Amino acid sequence: xxxxxxxxxxxxxxxxxxxxxxxxxxxxxxxxxxxxxxxxxxxxxxxxxxxxxxxxxxxxxxxxxxxxxxxxxxxxxxxxxxxxxxxxxxxxxxxxxxxxxxxxxxxxxxxxxxxxxxxxxxxxxxxxxxxxxxxxxxxxxxxxxxxxxxxxxxxxxxxxxxxxxxxxxxxxx
Amino acid sequence: xxxxxxxxxxxxxxxxxxxxxxxxxxxxxxxxxxxxxxxxxxxxxxxxxxxxxxxxxxxxxxxxxxxxxxxxxxxxxxxxxxxxxxxxxxxxxxxxxxxxxxxxxxxxxxxxxxxxxxxxxxxxxxxxxxxxxxxxxxxxxxxxxxxxxxxxxxxxxxxxxxxxxxxxxxxxxxxxxxxxxxxxxxxxxxxxxxxxxxxxxxxxxxxxxxxxxxxxxxxxxxxxxxxxxxxxxxxxxxxxxxxxxxxxxxxxxxxxxxxxxxxxxxxxxxxxxxxxxxxxxxxxxxxxxxxxxxxxxxxxxxxxxxxxxxxxxxxxxxxxxxxxxxxxxxxxxxxxxxxxxxxxxxxxxxxxxxxxxxxxxxxxxxxxxxxxxxxxxxxxxxxxxxxxxxxxxxxxxxxxxxxxxxxxxxxxxxxxxxxxxxxxxx
Amino acid sequence: xxxxxxxxxxxxxxxxxxxxxxxxxxxxxxxxxxxxxxxxxxxxxxxxxxxxxxxxxxxxxxxxxxxxxxxxxxxxxxxxxxxxxxxxxxxxxxxxxxxxxxxxxxxxxxxxxxxxxxxxxxxxxxxxxxxxxxxxxxxxxxxxxxxxxxxxxxxxxxxxxxxxxxxxxxxxxxxxxxxxxxxxxxxxxxxxxxxxxxxxxxxxxxxxxxxxxxxxxxxxxxxxxxxxxxxxxxxxxxxxxxxxxxxxxxxxxxxxxxxxxxxxxxxxxxxxxxxxxxxxxxxxxxxxxxxxxxxxxxxxxxxxxxxxxxxxxxxxxxxxxxxxxx
Numbered sequence: 001x002x003x004x005x006x007x008x009x010x011x012x013x014x015x016x017x018x019x020x021x022x023x024x025x026x027x028x029x030x031x032x033x034x035x036x037x038x039x040x041x042x043x044x045x046x047x048x049x050x051x052x053x054x055x056x057x058x059x060x061x062x063x064x065x066x067x068x069x070x071x072x073x074x075x076x077x078x079x080x081x082x083x084x085x086x087x088x089x090x091x092x093x094x095x096x097x098x099x100x101x102x103x104x105x106x107x108x109x110x111x112x113x114x115x116x117x118x119x120x121x122x123x124x125x126x127x128x129x130x131x132x133x134x135x136x137x138x139x140x141x142x143x144x145x146x147x148x149x150x151x152x153x154x155x156x157x158x159x160x161x162x163x164x165x166x167x168x169x170x171x172x173x
Numbered sequence: 174x175x176x177x178x179x180x181x182x183x184x185x186x187x188x189x190x191x192x193x194x195x196x197x198x199x200x201x202x203x204x205x206x207x208x209x210x211x212x213x214x215x216x217x218x219x220x221x222x223x224x225x226x227x228x229x230x231x232x233x234x235x236x237x238x239x240x241x242x243x244x245x246x247x248x249x250x251x252x253x254x255x256x257x258x259x260x261x262x263x264x265x266x267x268x269x270x271x272x273x274x275x276x277x278x279x280x281x282x283x284x285x286x287x288x289x290x291x292x293x294x295x296x297x298x299x300x301x302x303x304x305x306x307x308x309x310x311x312x313x314x315x316x317x318x319x320x321x322x323x324x325x326x327x328x329x330x331x332x333x334x335x336x337x338x339x340x341x342x343x344x345x346x347x348x349x350x351x352x353x354x355x356x357x358x359x360x361x362x363x364x365x366x367x368x369x370x371x372x373x374x375x376x377x378x379x380x381x382x383x384x385x386x387x388x389x390x391x392x393x394x395x396x397x398x399x400x401x402x403x404x405x406x407x408x409x410x411x412x413x414x415x416x417x418x419x420x421x422x423x424x425x426x427x428x429x430x431x432x433x434x435x436x437x438x439x440x441x442x443x444x445x446x447x448x449x450x451x452x453x454x455x456x457x458x459x460x461x462x463x464x465x466x467x468x469x470x471x472x473x474x475x476x477x478x479x480x481x482x483x484x485x486x487x488x489x490x491x492x493x494x495x496x497x498x499x500x501x502x503x504x505x506x507x508x509x510x511x512x513x514x515x516x517x518x519x520x521x522x523x524x525x526x527x528x529x530x531x532x533x534x535x536x537x538x539x540x541x542x543x544x545x546x547x548x549x550x551x552x553x554x555x556x557x558x559x560x561x562x563x564x565x566x567x568x569x570x571x572x573x574x575x576x577x578x579x580x581x582x583x584x585x586x587x588x589x590x591x592x593x594x595x596x597x598x599x
Numbered sequence: 600x601x602x603x604x605x606x607x608x609x610x611x612x613x614x615x616x617x618x619x620x621x622x623x624x625x626x627x628x629x630x631x632x633x634x635x636x637x638x639x640x641x642x643x644x645x646x647x648x649x650x651x652x653x654x655x656x657x658x659x660x661x662x663x664x665x666x667x668x669x670x671x672x673x674x675x676x677x678x679x680x681x682x683x684x685x686x687x688x689x690x691x692x693x694x695x696x697x698x699x700x701x702x703x704x705x706x707x708x709x710x711x712x713x714x715x716x717x718x719x720x721x722x723x724x725x726x727x728x729x730x731x732x733x734x735x736x737x738x739x740x741x742x743x744x745x746x747x748x749x750x751x752x753x754x755x756x757x758x759x760x761x762x763x764x765x766x767x768x769x770x771x772x773x774x775x776x777x778x779x780x781x782x783x784x785x786x787x788x789x790x791x792x793x794x795x796x797x798x799x800x801x802x803x804x805x806x807x808x809x810x811x812x813x814x815x816x817x818x819x820x821x822x823x824x825x826x827x828x829x830x831x832x833x834x835x836x837x838x839x840x841x842x843x844x845x846x847x848x849x850x851x852x853x854x855x856x857x858x859x860x861x862x863x864x865x866x867x868x869x870x871x872x873x874x875x876x877x878x879x880x881x882x883x884x885x886x887x888x889x890x891x892x893x894x895x896x897x898x899x900x901x902x903x904x905x906x907x908x909x910x911x912x913x914x915x916x917x918x919x920x921x922x923x924x925x
Binding site for chain 1: 232239254257259260261262265
């Protein structure tokens, strides 16, 4: 088993081994992708990714909760009072500063993902110190624009992608 | 497995672990320093290929189970959901379905190699028994997996196979009802089959570890059937046989993926794309191809109990092969007469596979007056005759060729072996 | 060494021989199928998508959908197909707007609304194709007791996979569309002559056998033989069914669904019967195997990769073994 090849051509042999190893590793990597990607949302889940909601029945001071991608969406028809307190809140009082206008496309309609940004519980509506939302799990308090005011949650309630198809119909997602 | 290890931990962490759990030296002994006969030919790569296929099946199976619904009302559609909506679902399912077939291909070649080269003879009987246990478990797993898509062939295959158990005296009917969880194949049956189909591969994996352990005690047999005696008879497993096995695996993967990508349904049956219907039986019930020889034996015997006994007997007889073969010579290369009977056995097996899927009442190859039934009965007789007559008798009477003194002498010639021995000493 | 090589060669030769015998046996058996003499042979359609590089013709799939929608859909459901599939890559690839319009042509029950009432709404791309009947019993009642099968997978559930296709590098799926094509083009207005001839032949044979048995019976003259029964003549009776050259037993409950100009194609394609059949068969194989294009496209890359890898591995293996005799 005298290893004469190595003495003659040190580079070529190593190159072959490295190239084969790398090429094989590439295959293993590519092969692992389908095994991982299969866990991502499938085509039937993605097809349900946008919903249309009729909001004509939601009166001032009323809320509607709809299911979108398995999560609750809070649709709040805000009162003038609620809008006013929210607009008048100085940004310096906020943990996650955001203007009221950045939270609602039309001020009277507040549309949010109803999931506490702390650990994913569903906050209760018209509750808490600011008469906004209150999360019973760990006492996070949100104001009438869904902005975090106190408690462990780090961020304001998330605003989903939505658009008004007409005055009474919105498309979420 | 550990006996051969030359592993000496270099790092402190390695030494620390070695003292507490010598797993690295165990693996090193099994897959790196294990001495293997230097003259193994390419028929020996099918063990590695079978292990590769087992891993492919387990991995794709776990992933498919994330999307499959084991309920009679939803199973069929959930499989179609995998095929249509799940990311890469078609690839995963086709790989799993064709992988099962290719797993059997590899295992059949592996078994036949063992039979040709007499690998089951002392001291490798336990190795053979464990292998047969793996094969039996594979058949059970494959059968239950085929039921899961809940198509027409799934349902009627399950019905036919579970009805085998009715022939058990006294308690046959109770066994059947126990297997079904009802009075026919239905949702409870599907549910338990799914559970067992998920469990058994891990049992197989366990037996595979025992199989490899049992291999490492006596070491591999080889094409000459002469035990490796000296150091120059062998080469270390790594890099010589790791590389050879990996090369074989890649070649095998080309065949597997040809089917997966270009003819994924070839080894399946069209009727399984029709949802299960307990009121209509398909015109031709055919098991998966890998059961066909045994199915042919079932049909060749014209009595229900006899057919079932013959079919199970044809599998169980494989377990006692080490004690049926009386020849002291392992390799068929030195047994000219056995070699002929062996190849007839292989051809006969293929013929039985053919009989497993044609009508028994049709004429054999269109020859008037000779039905498939008659010829398949002769095939069945040869199948059993090979084990109970040819193997015991031939070993006593056949004239064998002289064996070489050692592997290295056969491979290198007497001078070469001496030279290499001297070189190794120096 | 030489001995070994010879042995390996002989093993390879024998395995090849055994395989050859097995395949030729199977092939011969397939060829010797029980077709009636004089029956027209099923056409083997040269599908544009069948090869290793074959892709679907979008326009053909769109025409096929039109045939399904305007003709087949009045009796046959396609439960597994959703409107959104018509827009997906590798299919008919209607535009997103087109699919919305196509879906909205049908209604589906939605709800319950805030008052708990169910309501009907237009279908959306996520909804499945509408089924023509509420359930199997309704379907059978409307079709004289015959059940029009769901067509989602019909092109994979019919026809058989043949060795011929495997060796020709064709997709094994061609069997199903071939069957659908031949079925749709295989109708005859009257029972053809070859069936009548076949009946005649069968009856003559039965009579001959009867006469022979009768002579034997009379010659025996005792009770050792049973008196043979006179054969009942076998005559093909179509009854309420239609005649089809390629349907098993030749009697089919479905009356001829397609003929020239059954559908008015918008793309100017001449609407012959054969064109209809080809278009709808292609549509049905797409519906049964919507990922065919993706499968082949990726498959070519994977196989090329594996072949190159095998080449590299072979080189490495040879390097390792080059100075080792074995």
